[in-house]
Amino acid sequence: MSVNMSYRENVKLALQSIVSNKLRTFLTALIIAIGITALIGVLTSIDAIQSSLTNSFSSMGSNSFNIRNRGLNVRIGDQGSQPKVYPAITYRQAMGFKDQFNFDAIVSINANVTWNSTIKYKSEKTNPNIGVIGADDNYLQTSGYKIESGRNFSKQDVENGSAVVIIGKEVTTRLFKKKENPVGQYITVGDSRFLIIGVLESKGSSAGFGADKACFVPISKARMMMENGNPSYSITVMSPDPLKMDAAEGEAVLIFRKLRGLNAKQSSNFEIIKSDAVAQILMQNLRYVTLGAIIIAAITLLGASIGLMNIMLVSVTERTREIGVRKAIGATPGVIRKQFLMEAIVICLIGGLAGIILGITIGNLLALGLGASFIIPWKWMLLGMTVCVLVGMVSGYYPASKASKLDPVDALRYE
Template sequence: MAGLLSQNINIAQQSIKGQFLRTALTVVIIAIGITALVGILSSVKALEGTIGGGLSGIGANTFNIQRYAFTMKRRGGGERNKVNPVISYREVKEFEEQWDFPFTQVGVSFQATSQAEVKSEDRKTKPKVIIAGVNANYTENAGLNIGEGRGFSSFDIKNNARVCIIGSDMEDELFQGLNPIGQTLSIRGSKFTVIGLLEEKGSTFGNNIDLRVLIPIDVARSIYTSPYINYDLSVKVKDEQFMDGAKDRATVLFRNIRGLSPVESDNFGLIQSDQLLGTANEIKGILYIAAFIISGITIFGSSIALMNIMLVSVTERTREIGVRKALGAKRSTISWQFFIETVLISQYGSILGILLGLLIGYIVSNVLEVEFSMPWMPVILATIISIIIAIFSGVIPAIKAAKLDPIEALRYE
């Protein structure tokens, strides 16, 4: 049995070489479908990690008031092109002072720059550090954990203390081998004492959010004085049953601060963490559907192409089949020969498609600066699909070859 299988494989390999161009085109068509499937699914897996990092800006039971709402629904007419004003410092201070909803706390922040160069006594970073001005509640509202040291106190914020909290990667950049707590770093010539080290969060869409420095908000405003700075407000609700009431109250308060009349629509966005997660899952679902549709259409086309090439092969080798049958070859032997040939072509396309798909996933992971992990499920799925292609495409040509009358086949020219 093993010898017969080996013989059929050798015959199939010779046949594939004999019709190399047609076989190569079929392999490429199969590979395109498998590449689409594996590439998109492995890229989605890489995106899951970076989306998780992107949602780290909103902690559990927290909602943000931002310049724009984040929604996948397309708005019509003038709403689509509406430009909302930035959220100003005056507005966030008024909100913070007037907010009195129970079991909640307000966080205020703004990103001063994402291209800062930070120095220690003997080292400096590349100009790619994020500097953010924050209040005392920001880290808890954002779901950030202090790994070492402490967070900001109300005293630090009110007295504009020259202290800072650094991301986990800043330790390696500036304080290799040293405990960063108590060390001094310099931002635009201003000295800050490190009081806290954040736990690692990872990268999000190519931005390393662990390479950042948090400083008191008014100190940040004195160093970075760009006009039209946009601020973010976050409200953490300590008891989830008050979430809806807190959101309604925040909407009313901020509308009053902005002087909106009852007939005017909101010119700001209110975003809750679970809404962002739902939107992220919706995007992921769309990508999965796209992967299956694209690969499904391509794979169906490749199945037809593979079946046709095998039917042509049966026709071209009719005389060969007749000779083999005349020499005693059984129907099962003939059918297995052509079926194995179909399986080999399908597997060649599958292997090429998997390799190209993994390459796409690896490139996406590098661009997003997230760790690439082997997407076993897409690979297994691609292998199963290639086997299904072989069965679908190989059965009819194999049966046709097996049913050929040896006398008529020998007469075929």
């Protein structure tokens, strides 16, 4: 009980001292709040970015992988390296894989026709930045696209090379400004006329890498439109069971190596890329942002702790007579030490609480901008409060120790 009363009395005295020195307390708490805001704000923002990336890439077909003739070209600043480029995957190889892959999975084939096409509808036309992608009837499912209106390609559309097209949301917005139903209308893609059979739901430019600015045509029709005489096709494999992904990948590698004519001694001349590979690369690079935030916050908090220590030393000098009186009526050095330590910790907690509130607010504003849900970073809040207590203890220990060692007689005679 006496220990609890001692702490309660120390907190009370600390608050009284803080109230009597409002300006000094405010300035010190402000510096601490800035440091904690930097730390909590950036860490909360990173959580928001990771959540947004996870949601975005899971919508691209989370249980899938691609077989391509080159790796991903994702560079963050000077980080990363140029991907290897292997011989093109031919249409015969892609179709051979689709026929031979008997694993419990969905296989689709696609190829890029162009990324600078102009789409026209009557007097309306888009900028020359629309992608045209050749795809089969499984592609939308394996890539995480959803039909908003209309229908997907049928097997007959793909086999016959029908002049039908499925358009992205931004293409719809650009061409059909009068809100008429695009399905059943004819548009011109390059020099060819196509019937719109479907409109895709929006995936967003960041999540779908410009998917809203794309048109999808049957893969057999796309072959007639390609200017490149040696295009490379991509194969997507989607497993309904995430636990069977590794087995599906192993089976795919064996079949495709055989189709590429590779023997046991030759290394694979193609890339297996999982659907969340880009997200993983970006998340790995977020650790540099985290490290930078911690360094900035540490420097700010170091300055705050020095300022707090200086204020506490001044406080010890100003309250020398008070310390002498307390010692004269029986206060032990330990009680005096606890009083000044508690005062430093309380100041840090006030600043830290303000910093946590500001940091969470800033972090969640970014989260809302990214379309992520509101985040309450409990672990970062706990970290922030722990840091505040540590800063208070470190910066307050020397002044508290100095106060506890004052001679009561000398303290009482101090003017």
